[in-house]
Amino acid sequence: MLLQIVLVVLTPSVILGQNACIHQTSCSGCLGESPFCGWCLDPTFGGVRCNDARDLASSGCSEISVQQPHETRIVRNLPHSNRRVARPQVIESQFHKNQTVSFQISTRVPDDNSAASSVSVRVAVAADSPVSVRITVDCNSAPQTRSNRMMCRAVAPGEEVNFKVTATLNECITEPWELLVYTRIGRLRGLTKINIRSICECECEESRLLPGSTDDYCYRGGQLICGQCECNADRYGKRCECEGGANQLPNPCVPPDQNTTAPCSGRGQCVCGMCECEFTRFSAERYSGAYCECDDSACPMYHGQLCGGPGRGVCQCGTCRCELGFTGPDCSCPESIETCVSTNGMVCNGHGDCVCGRCACDPDSHYRGIRCEDCPTCPDQCHLHKDCVECMGFGIGRISREECLQRCMHSTIFMVDRVQGENDDEGTACRYTNPDGCMYEFRYQHGSGIVAVKRTMVQQNCDVVSLIKSIQPYAGLTVRPSVRSATSPVVDSFIYPFI
Numbered sequence: 001m002l003l004q005i006v007l008v009v010l011t012p013s014v015i016l017g018q019n020a021c022i023h024q025t026s027c028s029g030c031l032g033e034s035p036f037c038g039w040c041l042d043p044t045f046g047g048v049r050c051n052d053a054r055d056l057a058s059s060g061c062s063e064i065s066v067q068q069p070h071e072t073r074i075v076r077n078l079p080h081s082n083r084r085v086a087r088p089q090v091i092e093s094q095f096h097k098n099q100t101v102s103f104q105i106s107t108r109v110p111d112d113n114s115a116a117s118s119v120s121v122r123v124a125v126a127a128d129s130p131v132s133v134r135i136t137v138d139c140n141s142a143p144q145t146r147s148n149r150m151m152c153r154a155v156a157p158g159e160e161v162n163f164k165v166t167a168t169l170n171e172c173i174t175e176p177w178e179l180l181v182y183t184r185i186g187r188l189r190g191l192t193k194i195n196i197r198s199i200c201e202c203e204c205e206e207s208r209l210l211p212g213s214t215d216d217y218c219y220r221g222g223q224l225i226c227g228q229c230e231c232n233a234d235r236y237g238k239r240c241e242c243e244g245g246a247n248q249l250p251n252p253c254v255p256p257d258q259n260t261t262a263p264c265s266g267r268g269q270c271v272c273g274m275c276e277c278e279f280t281r282f283s284a285e286r287y288s289g290a291y292c293e294c295d296d297s298a299c300p301m302y303h304g305q306l307c308g309g310p311g312r313g314v315c316q317c318g319t320c321r322c323e324l325g326f327t328g329p330d331c332s333c334p335e336s337i338e339t340c341v342s343t344n345g346m347v348c349n350g351h352g353d354c355v356c357g358r359c360a361c362d363p364d365s366h367y368r369g370i371r372c373e374d375c376p377t378c379p380d381q382c383h384l385h386k387d388c389v390e391c392m393g394f395g396i397g398r399i400s401r402e403e404c405l406q407r408c409m410h411s412t413i414f415m416v417d418r419v420q421g422e423n424d425d426e427g428t429a430c431r432y433t434n435p436d437g438c439m440y441e442f443r444y445q446h447g448s449g450i451v452a453v454k455r456t457m458v459q460q461n462c463d464v465v466s467l468i469k470s471i472q473p474y475a476g477l478t479v480r481p482s483v484r485s486a487t488s489p490v491v492d493s494f495i496y497p498f499i
Helices: 027-033 053-059 203-209 381-394 401-407 464-470
Strands: 037-040 050-052 071-076 090-096 100-108 117-124 131-139 142-146 149-155 160-169 177-185 188-199 222-225 228-231 268-271 274-277 313-316 319-322 352-355 358-361 412-416 427-433 438-445 450-454 457-459
Touching: 027 037, 027 050, 027 203, 037 053, 050 053, 090 100, 100 117, 100 177, 100 188, 117 131, 117 160, 131 149, 131 177, 142 149, 149 160, 160 177, 160 188, 203 222, 381 401, 381 412, 381 427, 381 438, 381 450
Parallel strands: 090 188, 412 450
Antiparallel strands: 037 050, 071 090, 100 160, 117 149, 117 177, 131 142, 131 160, 177 188, 222 228, 268 274, 313 319, 352 358, 427 438, 438 450, 438 457
């Protein structure tokens, strides 16, 4: 088969990835929407009657019932000869408005030509033509495209040249339109006729011209037009099974106290006073609610899922209903402030607010970091950790056991033999001497609550025995004093059961 068809969909809705077919309610409107749209003629079909033709069969519409009359066929395709230089000779095609179709035409230089020849192709296009044309040809492996005329030079005897004639139907036409494609090899001439018909309406709608006729399938209350019932004025319903007319006042399918007169919010059919909702615009879900007023697929997305997906929230009538523990229009924000609590037990170190589980530090403050604990320009960062190091590391200090448990519960204290004494981007080294003259060292890690404390406390100007006696261990506290020399006594760390 020499015919090659290329479909180009120009409608913006399809370019954006939306299914524009599903909103058409008539066969003609359906087929005129997009080349991909098909209409199901089966009256018993329960799905969306106008849909992507490739999806109708999978939805239950038999292939024989799908109305998609786009068709291109080759009527005459005799082989090349010394006098017949173009094939095919006759093509018939019917396609949609704004649809682009390409036709492959080949020409062959006769074997008995004594030398290479020039091959040309031309399409006769009138000024008022509803069809725009482009020609593409591959001459010596160099593709070229022009409006309606093309030529290849130095084509050897017996060699074939393939031309692609691309036609776009710019408007609906009532009569067939003929494109004449002329090919020429020296004095030999060839002709290919392309007869084009436009698809702007469905033949099954012609029965609408018979006024007063009814069908049994529509309970003698209307006509079966292209697979669906069109009811008389005194009947309504999917099969015209309801009496009284769909325009009865007040219409039971029109939402009360709302500024609309569209039955079922324009998203469904009123069947005997009840709304049967259509499918939503971008999913396989139907609209919901007594008046089809709810779109359960129109909620904001989080991590690629409606309302963050199961476990975070569900979409109800266009609004996210968040599960316990989450909030926000898309259920993206955790309600817990646990991730915002700093090492001193305060939310964002008292220098910010917990927003969606993250600290938003005050812009007027010098504090930064995950929990607003980092302050490179503040001189007293070591002071923030001093009390916790004293009470948790050595069991001494000015705060009570209860206050220590409360203030320092978010700190992680590690007792080490040696503390790095230099400051860098990851941590800061600190050194303090308590009132008893004993010096201790520690290093805190920025923004994490992790503090490394040197295991030994060095006495300088105090009596280590009085220091030990002054310590009042809390219940459950183990004290392990150790004097390494008379001149340099050392007190080992006190160990809390909660560390």
